[in-house]
Amino acid sequence: MTAARIPAMMALAMLVAACGPTRPAPGIQGDPERGKIALTQYACHSCHAVPTIAGSKVFVGRPLDDMAERRYIAGKVPNTQANLVRWIMDPQAIDPGNAMPAMGVSERDAIDISAYLLSQ
């Protein structure tokens, strides 16, 4: 009983941890799984509610649960992956005065983060 429960619990834990896309949606570049972790290392989830990432209720940035459906980024540019990568790396370049700071995200990390957001 005891011996059987441990693997069962670990399997359950791994299942919960594996939530979220693991493969990019068609036409999307990058590694969503890596992007999910990268997203937390640049504190995206400190301002944005992100599905499958535990966090406080925040009311600063918009929730990021429907990025694949969104047509515009910040109401300024079409929501293509290339534009989303530009936005993540330097929001001010697209929308000066926007409260979202440039978080110093590298291009590789921005591609993976966008892959995660666009593959949900």
Place this chain on the structure above:
Amino acid sequence: MVLTLLGAGLIGAVIGLIVLRGGFYNIAATQQHYPLIYTVFEEGLQYSVQNHARDIQVPEGLGAPAQLLRGAAVYKANCIQCHGGPGVAPLTQGMSMQPVPGPLVDADVNWETRELYWITRNGIKMSGMPAWEYHLSDNDIWAVVAFVSAMPNMTQKDFRRMTSTEAAAATVTQGEAP
């Protein structure tokens, strides 16, 4: 019945010990909490702060212009590194902490003014939030609370202006605000 309960408790304790001593729990800061655990901790935090801050009196006239300027200087010196501000990123240390320190522009949604004072003064265990009681004067703690409370009405430009070096220098010559 009692034996069953005891047995279940014993099995639970053994499993707990195996998980603990086996090192199976991943303590890495890249590994996020499970949502349920995060929510339980956060609820506990909310109730604890509410309870401990209940008798604090907020000074009258909090948020006078000179005090806000002093608060901006204190914020720049001690808070911006982890919390950032409108249009201003925190340092990398603040970004990749677990739990993430988060923005303060919406702090007034979650906390009363007296609670912000309590958190700033006493810190929060296991979260990385330091206690400032022994490092800042009481006036400065209230000043930074006043500044954080005023942040929701600031644009990125306002925030940068108030936390600029010239603004901070002007405050120092004025001394501490009441």
